[in-house]
Amino acid sequence: MDSEDDMHDANDVESVDDGFYSGETAMDSDDGDAADYDFIDNDSDDSDDPISHRSQQNYTILNEDDIHLRQEDNIKKISSILSISNNAAAILLRHYNWSVSKVNDEWFANEEKVRRIVGLLEEPRALPSGKELTCGICFDVYPCDSMSSAACGHPFCVTCWQGYISTAINDGPGCLMLRCPDPSCSAAIGQDMIIALASHDDREKYERYFLRSFVEDNRKTKWCPAPGCDYAVDFIVGGGTFDVNCRCSYSFCWNCTEEAHRPVDCDTVSKWIRKNSAESENMNWILANSKPCPKCKRPIEKNQGCMHITCTPPCKFEFCWLCLGAWSDHGERTGGFYACNRYDAAKKEGAYDDTEKRREMAKNSLERYTHFYERWATNQSSRQKALADLQQMQNIHLEKLSDKQCQPESQLKFITEAWLQIVECRRVLKWTYAYGYYLPAHEHAKRQLFEYLQGEAESGLERLHQCAEKELSGYLNIDGPSKDFNEFRMKLAGLTSVTRNYFENLVRALENGLSDVDAHGGTSRTGGSRGLGAGSSKSRGGSSSSRNKGTAPTARSRNIDDSGHWSCEYCTFANAKSATVCQMCQQLRS
Amino acid sequence: MGSPSQASLLLQKQLKDLCKHPVDGFSAGLVDESNLFEWSVTIIGPPDTLYDGGFFNAIMTFPQNYPNSPPTVRFTSEVWHPNVYTDGKVCISILHPPGDDPNGYELASERWTPVHTVESIVLSIISMLSSPNDESPANVEAAKEWRERREEFKKKVGRCVRKSQEVM
Numbered sequence: 001m002d003s004e005d006d007m008h009d010a011n012d013v014e015s016v017d018d019g020f021y022s023g024e025t026a027m028d029s030d031d032g033d034a035a036d037y038d039f040i041d042n043d044s045d046d047s048d049d050p051i052s053h054r055s056q057q058n059y060t061i062l063n064e065d066d067i068h069l070r071q072e073d074n075i076k077k078i079s080s081i082l083s084i085s086n087n088a089a090a091i092l093l094r095h096y097n098w099s100v101s102k103v104n105d106e107w108f109a110n111e112e113k114v115r116r117i118v119g120l121l122e123e124p125r126a127l128p129s130g131k132e133l134t135c136g137i138c139f140d141v142y143p144c145d146s147m148s149s150a151a152c153g154h155p156f157c158v159t160c161w162q163g164y165i166s167t168a169i170n171d172g173p174g175c176l177m178l179r180c181p182d183p184s185c186s187a188a189i190g191q192d193m194i195i196a197l198a199s200h201d202d203r204e205k206y207e208r209y210f211l212r213s214f215v216e217d218n219r220k221t222k223w224c225p226a227p228g229c230d231y232a233v234d235f236i237v238g239g240g241t242f243d244v245n246c247r248c249s250y251s252f253c254w255n256c257t258e259e260a261h262r263p264v265d266c267d268t269v270s271k272w273i274r275k276n277s278a279e280s281e282n283m284n285w286i287l288a289n290s291k292p293c294p295k296c297k298r299p300i301e302k303n304q305g306c307m308h309i310t311c312t313p314p315c316k317f318e319f320c321w322l323c324l325g326a327w328s329d330h331g332e333r334t335g336g337f338y339a340c341n342r343y344d345a346a347k348k349e350g351a352y353d354d355t356e357k358r359r360e361m362a363k364n365s366l367e368r369y370t371h372f373y374e375r376w377a378t379n380q381s382s383r384q385k386a387l388a389d390l391q392q393m394q395n396i397h398l399e400k401l402s403d404k405q406c407q408p409e410s411q412l413k414f415i416t417e418a419w420l421q422i423v424e425c426r427r428v429l430k431w432t433y434a435y436g437y438y439l440p441a442h443e444h445a446k447r448q449l450f451e452y453l454q455g456e457a458e459s460g461l462e463r464l465h466q467c468a469e470k471e472l473s474g475y476l477n478i479d480g481p482s483k484d485f486n487e488f489r490m491k492l493a494g495l496t497s498v499t500r501n502y503f504e505n506l507v508r509a510l511e512n513g514l515s516d517v518d519a520h521g522g523t524s525r526t527g528g529s530r531g532l533g534a535g536s537s538k539s540r541g542g543s544s545s546s547r548n549k550g551t552a553p554t555a556r557s558r559n560i561d562d563s564g565h566w567s568c569e570y571c572t573f574a575n576a577k578s579a580t581v582c583q584m585c586q587q588l589r590s
Numbered sequence: 591m592g593s594p595s596q597a598s599l600l601l602q603k604q605l606k607d608l609c610k611h612p613v614d615g616f617s618a619g620l621v622d623e624s625n626l627f628e629w630s631v632t633i634i635g636p637p638d639t640l641y642d643g644g645f646f647n648a649i650m651t652f653p654q655n656y657p658n659s660p661p662t663v664r665f666t667s668e669v670w671h672p673n674v675y676t677d678g679k680v681c682i683s684i685l686h687p688p689g690d691d692p693n694g695y696e697l698a699s700e701r702w703t704p705v706h707t708v709e710s711i712v713l714s715i716i717s718m719l720s721s722p723n724d725e726s727p728a729n730v731e732a733a734k735e736w737r738e739r740r741e742e743f744k745k746k747v748g749r750c751v752r753k754s755q756e757v758m
Contacts (some may be wrong), residue, residue, distance in 0.1 A: 137704045138600050160597070160657075164704055168656035171687070181703040183684075249684055 011283050026508040059235040059254065061247045064211070064223070066484075067232055073213045078148055082107055087190035088120050094176055098218040119179055119188030125153030135160055136182060148197075150180045152187035162198050168193075169202045173209045197487035225257045226250035242266075251427075263510040264431040276373065289363075293317055294324045382465075383426035389469070390419040397476060406481045414489055418468045418496045425461045425503050429454070435510060445517035453509050455501040464495040597656045601626040604619055606709050616712045618650075627652040631663075631712055635751060638718040641669075644751035648680070649706065649714075657704035660685045663715065667754045670746040672722040672733035681728035682713065682718050 063071065077100055079089035095118045096102040106114050115122060127133065133147050134140070137160035147155040156164070160181075160542045169176040178194065180187040191210070195203055215232045216220045224231045224246040233244050237255045242254040244260050251260035253269075259271045290299040293309075295317035300309060302321055309327075311317045320328035394416060432454050439447055472492070475482055482488075509516065580589050608618050615636065621628040623730070629650040635641030646669055652661040663685065665678035673681050683700040727733030735743040 016669060138596070160704060163655070163658045167655065181704055181705050183701075183705060 019467075027390075058238070058240050059233050059244050061224075062232045062234055063247075064230060067211055067214060067221075068236075071098075071211065074098060078103055084120075085190075087192050087567035090191055090288070090480070091120060091188045092118055094210075098214055116186075119186045123153045125149075127155050137164070145503055148193070149188045150189050150193065152180050152185045153184070154180050154182045154185055154187075156181060158197070162199075165189075165194055166196050166199065166202050169206050169209075173213060175206060176209055176213055179223065197348055222257065224248060224250060225252055229402060243361065260427065261431045261434075263428070263507040264435045268434055268438050269431070271438065272376075273463060275369070289323065294319050294326075329337075364459070372433045376433040379426050379430035379433070383423055383430065386419060386422045386426055389425060390416070393419055401476055404478070404481065405475060405485050407485070414493045414496070415472065418464060418492050421496045421500055422461065422465050424470060425457070425499060428507060429458060429461060430501055432457075432506065441500065446514040449509065449514055449517050453506045456501070457506045460495070460499040460502040464492075464499045465497055467492050468578065597652065597654060598626045601629075601708075602658060603651060608708065613709055613713075615716055618708055618712070621649065624689075627654070627656075627662075629708065631708075633712060634715060635754075636716050636720050640747040641719045641751060644754040645757075646754055648713070650677070657706065658685055660702040660706070661711070663711065667757065668750050670732050670743070670750050671719065672724045672727040672729055672736050673718055674732075675728045679728070680713055680715060680718070682723075682725075682744075684714055728756070 012563070028270060041498065060066075070228045074093055075086050075089045078084070079086050081104065082089065082092075084092075087176065092107070092114070092425055093100070096106065112122075114120075116187060121250060127144060127147055127149055130144065132141050132143055133155045135147065135157040136319060137156050138158065142157050147157055148161055149155050164181050165175070165178070168178050173195070178189040179185070193204055198206060215223055220236075223233050224233060224244075225306050226246060226248050229246060229248040230248060231246050233246065233254065237254075241262055242256075244254050245251045245260075252258065252362060253262075253266060256266040258266070258269050258273065290301045291313060292299050293311040295505075296311060296315040298315070302309065309319055309321050311319070315389060319325060321326055356571050360424065398409055398415065399413050401407070401415075402412060432450075436450060436454065441447070471488060475485060475488065487568050575589070605618075605620065616631055616633045618629055618631045620626065621630045631648045631650055633648060634647045635644035636644065644667075646665055646667040647743055648663050648667075650661045650663050653659045663732040665680065667678075669678065675681060676757045679696070684706060686702060689753060722733070724733040724737055732743070732746075735746070739744055
């Protein structure tokens with residue numbers, strides 16, 4: 001949203017936000033804007049400055065009228081710069097995916113070539129002279145005035161034109177690039193001609209394609225991917241994050257158009273989504289819990305105790321689950337049906353090792369995946385629930401609470417704020433589980449830090465959620481005002497703020513790739529510039545030295561880490577204490 | 591154009607024209623006198639090509655919205671050719687419905703446009719017989735043979751030509 005005004009008509013969530021700036025609560029600051037408060041880089045103390053919020057806003061939400069306006073604007077711009085008709089400008093822009101600068105560049109580089117490619121004739125030709133003309137399609141002869149042509153002058157009768165245009169429009173968006181029906185001619189057919197000749201319904205379709213093309217073929221715009229949402233987003237790539245909060249209240253990632261997933265990157269998200277939907281998990285399950293029938297190779301799950309397996313018809317092969325050998329071999333020679341010593345022997349020889357190992361690994365990997373998936377999915381549904389609760393709170397409960405507790409609704413903003421925080425945190429937390437799944441197992445320090453930050457954030461969020469959900473309902477269901485309502489206000493607002501800090505730490509840490517614990521972490525720049533939350537939360541709970549290393553911004557830690565190594569200013573190589581010259585780049589120790 | 595009656599008027603006119611002024615290289619008529627939308631065409635294998643001397647029969651089926659959509663053409667004689675499916679269906683770009691190529695990759699001169707007539711279509715097919723396009727083959731086997739084992743390809747085509755003569 002580029003301005004507060006834009007948001008007024010948006011929806012409940014947002015309109016409540018507007019009030020935040022006026023309604024002072026026990027809270028300290030300006031976090032009314034749910035859209036970005038989690039992500040504002042609060043590393044300095046000027047986070048109260050609304051300008052810093054604005055600068056984060058690198059997109060504009062467009063409704064249909066806005067799109068029309070921008071499209072017309074671009075067309076007018078091109079038409080006046082190149083001194084061509086609006087029709088020709090529209091054809092050019094459509095051909096170069098609505099990029100004004102591209103059209104300019106190409107046109108001024110080689111106008112003739114552009115004209116040829118796009119089908120814009122320099123000098124329009126009139127219909128051939130003569131009282132009567134033959135239509136090139138139906139071969140009937142018509143008086144001159146009931147014929148028309150594109151700029152090329154190839155004459156066709158109006159009926160044939162109408163058929164041609166209507167067929168093209170009903171064949172799809174290709175109608176935006178329509179050319180003269182004469183195969184030897186590539187003259188483009190302008191919008192005016194199509195609008196004039198198409199039927200009412202076809203015209204509407206055409207105009208729809210024309211509008212859609214402006215959004216879909218334009219690299220700077222996309223439709224909001226939420227089902228049923230008609231807003232488009234104009235995005236300026238380059239600054240800040242990819243997160244977009246549409247006016248329909250859906251937030252998504254501009255880059256991959258999945259749901260917003262900051263601080264986790266798009267690759268991880270797409271890998272995760274693919275993994276969730278992929279057959280691969282089924283395969284892992286089959287691998288872990290079944291064996292193929294040795295004869296027909298269909299996978300069999302053993303769900304009963306006996307080792308004597310009989311495959312289902314038509315195979316009906318009888319075999320031993322342990323050694324996969326035919327059951328007929330398991331008579332006296334093996335010494336009893338349920339003691340398959342051939343298995344032990346073969347296993348010693350290593351014959352089954354590979355398959356066993358694979359099965360074991362698959363089982364482990366499945367368990368690991370299930371761990372992360374469960375938490376990802378639970379936070380997802382938890383967020384959905386919180387969203388619903390937030391709606392209900394705004395639509396019903398706030399008013400009721402205001403009556404019961406004799407508080408003006410403006411004094412109850414802290415509740416909405418808490419819920420907005422919960423919704424946002426659930427989203428972040430959810431994606432950190434995808435992140436955690438792909439965090440390499442051997443990066444112990446990173447994993448430790450990640451799990452610590454995630455744990456802090458999660459337990460903070462649980463306290464907040466619990467308080468907003470359970471304790472609040474107590475105040476809703478009693479008859480008169482409660483004395484301790486102010487205490488509750490303090491508590492919930494406090495939890496909201498604490499949780500926000502935890503999540504800010506988590507987001508920041510993930511966004512810089514957990515670099516606080518890098519091998520030569522002493523020089524980590526992000527560690528040094530830490531503001532409020534980071535230091536405090538870590539020193540509160542942090543005990544491991546690897547954690548403290550990056551976060552205590554003392555002079556010593558800038559260049560020398562705990563073990564006495566000093567880190568080269570130029571190449572960051574960690575040198576022994578005794579060295580005066582960097583062993584890596586030969587720079588003098590500063 | 592577009593309504594069935596106009597499609598039939600146009601087909602009627604073309605039929606009359608072709609009767610009055612036959613074109614070298616093929617002959618055309620209706621499969622059934624009462625149905626203007628199904629034509630039977632006999633294409634004479636173009637001289638100085640592998641198909642020389644053959645008489646290849648094909649059926650042209652026109653849609654109700656001809657000429658805004660193209661007809662389909664199917665050889666009933668056996669034709670071994672990279673751009674003819676094994677069931678005889680002819681695959682050339684001017685016969686692709688206009689909507690098949692919304693991005694305009696095919697050149698304007700290669701797309702279907704309502705300007706095409708029975709005559710221009712058949713002439714395109716004749717030119718296809720003399721110069722196959724093996725970049726987007728309908729019959730992959732034939733295309734591979736045409737590229738890599740020309741002798742075998744020639745033999746197969748020769749067999750098709752002889753078969754088509756026997757039927758006559």
